[in-house]
Amino acid sequence: MLFQSMKSLIHLVTDAIQYFRVQNFQMAYDYTKQVINLMQQCLLLLEPETAASLLPVLEMVLGEMEEQDGIRLADVLEEGLLPELYQIQAEVFESSEGVLEDYWGKSRLVLKKRYPDLYRKILEYRDKIPDNYQLSWAKTGDLALDVATDSGVTRLNSMYNPWNEAVLFVQNLVGNKQDKEYIILGFGMGYHLEVMLKECPYEKIIVLENDLNQLAVALSYRDLSWVLEKEQVELVYCRKAEDYFRYLSEIKSGTKVGIWYPSVKTVLDSDLREALENYKLELSSVENIGSELEGNFLENIKREDTEVSVLRQEFYGKKVILAAGGPSLDEGIELLRNRNEDVRLICVGKVARKLLAAGIQPNYIVMTDGMAKTRWQISGIEECGIPLIYLSTAACGVVGAYKGKRYIAFQEGFPLAEESAAEKGYPLYQSGGSVATFALDMLLRFECSQVVCIGLDLGYPGERTHASGIGSKVADTSNMRKVEGITSKYVYTSKTLDIYRRWIEKRIAGVKETELLNASKGARIRGMKEIDIELLGE
Template identity: 30%
Template sequence: MKFEVSIARDGHQTLSINGIHIYSKYKPIDHVNSFIDKELDIEAEGYLLLGLGLGYHLNSIVKKVGKKKIYVLCVDKREQEIFMHSTISNDLLNLSNVDIVYDPKYIEINKNYQIIIPNAWLQVLDKNNPLYYFLADIKIKQESYNSQKELLENNFSNNLLLNDKNLNHYISETKQVNKIACLVSSGPSLNETKGWLKDVRKQLFILCVGSALKVLLKENIIPDAVIISDPKVNIIQQLEGTNFDGPLFYLSTANYVATSNYLHKKYILFQSGYKKAENIAQQYNIPLVDTGGSVATTGFSTLKILGFNTIILFGQDLGFKENQTHAKFSTSGRIVYENEKLLKVISNNGEEIYTTPNLHSYLMWFNSKMKDSNNLKVFNTALNGAKIHNVEYIDQDKFYKIVHS
């Protein structure tokens, strides 16, 4: 990495790495303070900050959180030398609550810690660093939450007013026979695999994400339940005009117009990571759903809570061989263009395919959940979809054998 310290327009030191400005060229400290003011969760138990540099982000956090524990993860060992020449380093040295580390194995945090990732530091972090995609995933979710915070809160408040049942009610009302669960998403592989469900429909419990509902209904395949999670109003189109009258699972922050318009059985899901939902779930002893950032990952978590020990994934591509991200007739998806920032991953057929940062985030979630799958058996039917750790690809013949075994 090429570090360059210079003087900003306001007279303070500033820093660039490999030509990327870590701080403003004009008012670096003001810029950092503004970022921390917007980003910082003052109620967090402790903090993990990416990047040391001249210490500006660290200094801004220290002033606001007092003696709470702060870890600073450096992206390069030379940062220590840069930091020692900073005009504010003397104020930050030897603070008992601050640990500056170069290896994440020295970091001990829990879910009550806030991870703070300045965009510039993420940009200079080597993509071959095993931490890069982990931190990029966190950053994507943080930015998504921050951009939709008011919408989420509005949806949550209005959904509570519906006074719908929750997962505990569904479990007590439903006597599940020992069926195999199929989670149907709307990835492009669904174009080829949706027909597999017809002949063995009665032996399956089918949970369909909202964007795939119309795809299944065109094949006269009626799912056992549908799940939605999107907070935006355009989610309405996933259900309207379908005449589907089965159970609807919806995330507590899903768009309340869509949830209130649905006049049949519905069950609200309370998600981990959203404090208001966690509080209600704790108060009434309701299972918390791990969302993973997408409706499919939310559906996967829901099926686990419902007790299914075999889950077969349909349309769970998490990538694409050509340029179409979703199946035909899906209410989601788009065409991907060559100038977009795409990543490459290995598919179930051993070839490289493209994926977007968001889809890669969901792939990482599945990978983490399948590291220790215990007695859970998970299979994927997407030949040209991304390979998920510990998830076997199955063709149509193997699918029928599993169903009939």
């Protein structure tokens, strides 16, 4: 069928362009040869006038092939050929009937054989797919799916070129192809899975999906039976969070996780959707600065700073105030200045300058951020004499600039830190993703008798994001979450701050050695006793 042949041709051109752009010229020229062969076949099926419009572009492609100029050839394919193919495909679509084909017969045979339980579940849904699932045609001749939810309409793939979108997703995921297993959250319309199999023909691919309607649509109207047949592919229906985290809780070396985010956005269970969004944020954070963290670690261990667990006896059985950077810190400044001398004060790096300017001398400053831009946090106080506790992956330039006594902590979940700690017999700490969560974990491990938190708002009880001088005004709450507040029914918070709140609640559950008090005024942290900020000085 001409419509399908044109769609395949557009896919091949897209692949060739992407290979040229990353300068994998061998693959690029191989795909260009396939493009030429299929173009010649399509020319025989097209109307003479339409075929004639393609001939000049074909001649340009052949000419650049002879010249072996990959950059110019890619430009010809992208700027000359693709627009022509889109136009022709639109004309073919308008003049054709029955372009929407039903592939359920092929899909069901594979499902019954490989996934009998999932087959029965999809079968229940297939004939009653709700109206909020709407198919449409992309410019390429591929299918796109829109899903309407309470929060709006989510498009599962591009209406322009879903194949190119899938290619870019896979390129970003597989990188230099060092991993042996991939876990993909989200089936979508399956384009990214087809590209995955093309790029990783031998690696294990586990696909986790929650939406049976989505699966029913994709497997009915796209020919994905060949994907399901592959022994290396494992399709898993995840009804609840535990089903996902059975695969995600402990990611072993050589396994890479990819998230097709539109599929996550359409999960109906709000708690499950939130958990998956939280996981996506954590995963993105690690991926975005992974190489920078490694560089920081390698530089930081060269300094041979004292490992932080030597401070345990200093904190054991003591009362400690943990000062974070939330808006409620402003109300506690005077009380911190007049605190009992026996009470230790730990502050996060972001508020160190603010406290010192107010005449408040913390006992320790804690820093964990791996980004060099956090240098401002210690600007002007490099020689203040207050000891610095830092995570092994903290920004090495910032750590090196600090002239006082320094203590290094090694964290769980970072392979280099785990290896180094095991070699030297050091304990590991949980970072929790933020400086405040790490500091709290450390104080719990030191078995302080009491930890009082101030500025640990984990939300926005007023109009500011942080305490005065270190934050900004909350501009827009439309994409924020509402959570239970301490001094109000609810407060707005970001997805990231909500991850930290949930992490803290999980971390402190069952803690008996340390009394945990919260003098902040933001989001309620279950497991912490809330106290009036006026009690802070006692």
